[in-house]
Amino acid sequence: MWRKMVIDRKMVINQRLMKKKLLTRVNLMLGSVIFSLVGTAGCNMVKYGPEPMYGPAPYDSLQVLYGPAPIEQVEDTTANNIIAQPNE
């Protein structure tokens, strides 16, 4: 019984992965067709795809910023942050 449960669970996981792969491929195809129709690609899945173009952020926070303050009034609250040194 345990063996059956493990096998069934593996099948479910495999089915999910297959569905995910299928949807991803379908989306890549759809993106290509869209590109051929109007010259624009589907955002993300085609433009950024498996080898993403590390493009500019689609949003920036300019339109809604919170709590600006003159620099001279701001204390550096990050002084106590401890970050591991990066590898060379």
Add this chain to the structure above:
Amino acid sequence: MKTRLRIALWLESLRRKNLKQLHPLQQLFWESTLRCNVHCLHCGSDCVASVETPDMRAEDFLRVLDTEVTPHVDPATVLIIISGGEPLMRKDLAKVGAELKKRGYPWGMVTNGLAMTEARYRELRAAGLRSITVSLDGLEEDHVWLRQHPLAFEGACRTIRLIANDPQPIAWDVVTCVNQRTIDHLPAIRDLLWSMGVRDWRVFGIDPMGRAAKNPELLLTDEQFRYLMDFIVAEREAGRHVSYSCEGYLGTYEGQVRDHLYQCAAGISVASILIDGSISACTSIRGKYYQGNIYRDSFWQVWENGFKQYRDRSWMRQLEPCKDCKAFRYCEGNGMHLRREDGSLMLCHLQRLGQK
């Protein structure tokens, strides 16, 4: 609307439906600080955030990456975008960037450029900076007016030149928030940017939220908005890569003013961790639309099982102006950041364009 565009929009709606099921995390914003060194007129305000709110500790964000995100993604496919406030206000920005690089994540940032120097830029590049967006909102007088800092224009231009002269390519662009004062200066702004080496220019309108809602000079009229669309179309036909921001379904302008058809990716492939740990989609989506908090919830569980309002937007159909709108299948209620706390829509781009 031309048949080709209609077909493309229909296919895009199918693609989007799949994307919602997949919801691959591809862009993660980190609101690293609320501190800023300028005083933008269009700055909004949030009643739960203030300048006293300390920066999020870097180790908190990195912990979420290490324990919640990395086990489920290929880091190379997730762009971390450091935003603020002004990210350069964090002295540890390069250190954090290096940590992201060490973990295999490409990262980028948005900056006003005021605090950027050549040394700082090199430090950030060495730390793995892969993508940068610089804000420049007009010629000198107009930019200084909007940013309310006398050195804002000089800082932005200095940063642009640094990036343009970088011998190693980086993904970058300039964004401009167009307003009443600058709408007639777009050709001059374009000439300025191109003279500095900019080849990617994104233009935004300013949404009627926060402080901007009370300042009519910041908001474009519908006629000016249409002019902006026509300007972008003309620029792209002339071979210059000018784009409208990702917000807003633009009807017949779809396929002409951006590199992609409209979609609101908030909660579908875009998430953010805000200054107080709140989990949201884009950093401009606040309040009622938070999905959890990293100090209380599992980020990945929230990403996988939450964001229901973002991934199923049929609830917007109950509200005007979406109720009987035939374009809903393409726009799905416009950008989430344009939804008020009660769910009503601040702005319909189709109405602005006179196409509804």
